[in-house]
Amino acid sequence: MDRPARGLGLFRRHTRTPAGALFRRIFLINGLVFTLGTLVLAVSPATVSARVRLTEVPVLLIGLAVILAANAVLLRTSLAPLDALIASMRRVDPLRRGERVDSPPNGDLAHLIDTFNAMVERLESERTAASASALAAQEGERRRIARELHDEIGQSLTVALLSMKRVIDRAPAEMADDLHGVQETVRGCLDEVRGIARRLRPDVLEDLGLHSALAALCGEVTAAGLEVTRDIDRQLPRLSPDVELVCYRVAQEGLTNIVRHAGARQVHIGLHARDDHLVLRVRDDGRGGVIREGAGIRGMRERALLIDAVLSIESPPGHGTVLRLAIPRNDFESRP
Template identity: 35%
Template sequence: MAWLRDPDRPALLTVVFWLVLGATVAVNLMLPSTVPVRVLFFADVVLLCGLWMVMPWRPGRGRLLVTPVFLAGTFALGLVGAAGTHAPLALMGVANLALVYGMRTAAGILAVFSAILVITPPVFYGRTLVQTLADLAVIAVLGVFSMGMASAVLRARQLAERVRELTVAEERARLAAEMHDSIGHHLTVIKLGLENSERFRERRPEAAWEEVRQAKELTQAALADARRWVRALRPLALNGDLGSAALQNLASSFSGTGVTVTFEVEGMERPLGPDTELVLYRVLQEGLTNAVRHAEATSVRGTLTFEKRRIVLVVADDGKGFGQGHGFGLSSLNDRVTALGGRLISGDKAVGFELRAELPS
């Protein structure tokens, strides 16, 4: 049911929608009407309320036929007693078309809508041409506003996506360097150990076998590190997902580690900035990795909470707790959280270990 709290739905437009719909209902109740027409009116209102909650606000999110049905519903309001107050609702549908289908499609729909407004009032409602043109002028102003707002949102999305791509590229480069240092160190030590075993095999066979045993352990550690780094790098592309969806995918990627991982979202989700999104991603990754590598945990629970003025991510496990919270990973993570104006809290609990990141929204 995450689509009910779609973070791509503009908050201001949502407020305007409910205000206009409320005003339309109030005007209808004050005007005389027959019972059948009023029943049709309120059935249409209920339909629009439901459609508004499920309308997509980004391409590729499915439910693409919802917007045309929504537009048809707004037109139907004009036929069952909306008294002209329904026009802004239709323009909201046009703005949604621009966000989902593109500006050209929305412009074409708006042109058709304007033509309908020119023809319908004189034919069905007896309005004069002057009155119709006056109504059309108001609609034109609202239409330009709606299209302009949609264009601004599309441009902002493009810029945010570009910033996000650059941030991800920078993070991938940093992780690649760290992976090179980590695995390179293991391989260097393994190479030296095997060289020692060759020297010792004749004179000190026990020492030679000890070197081989240590090389084997280091090989296993290097392999585990490689798998962790691959897991870290691969989800970094986020598979096109944003916000909680990316975090959910990260949590799911740890399902094969033998630890039960759950992830939940609380509160009304809203869009995250690229830096905030990436830091939250790293906090969850660090918490999951620590639980798997050090805590001997059997379960980990991640909770992302959208509060009024901040976003809180808590990663808690049921492991042994000690030996965590002082490594380079958490120190580096703390610096990144602090740089965004937040704070990172980590420490043992009654059961297990908890990592908590609080970031301003």
């Protein structure tokens, strides 16, 4: 049993690896260059004395320069793909689609580049699956909280309003004004709870579609004191549920950021099919200058990855912010 194991170890030691292949390539290049240099010196009429003469120094320097130049060109050509590989490694971002490195048709680095591309593909697939699972759990929790707000707290506040109405009807006149004030406070709390429930669980999105859901979002922003213009293609069919939900959440987060941070007066939201993409665009005339990407923007990027979309943000200081979500046409087929 010992001999087969020893033989297997020797086999593994001699297995071709990228590092070993690169070593052999460099060794062969250097060997080839020096061999050719030796042959050239052997067949050429140039000779060198035992003690090098001053007139022979230029010949030696020229030969050395030719050998070094040939060696440099061959090694540079062989190792050039490493620059693209390193640049691609530096650009890898967990929240953005990574570019793939073009693999040379041959050469020992082709295996390394193919392995790197496969690794990036695998990481993106695993990241997308993990994000999909996390966001699905998040949406489920949103629905549960919205249902409890509507069914439990909403109903309790409604009962409180009805009870207060009966109390006001039987209360003395000097207490009526105070009770009316309390009643309005409770009614305001009920309206706020219903609004939170609607934002957590957009029933209008499921029932009427993305167009109506975006219109409702614009209505909320208008109520906050901003002027909103819409340019939404009414000819768009119903989209897949995932695409509609991502578009709605991205628009919702973008409008929320505008209300809270942008200091804008006007907002424009558009949704159109352009060539091979569906494009959602949210633009404001606020202060711009978005440099840091907070949790909201990271959440939008994670949602964009779920439908293979590209989220871009342009925010020059003093010129507002433009948020653009581009979804490939193959990923937003209409549903029945």
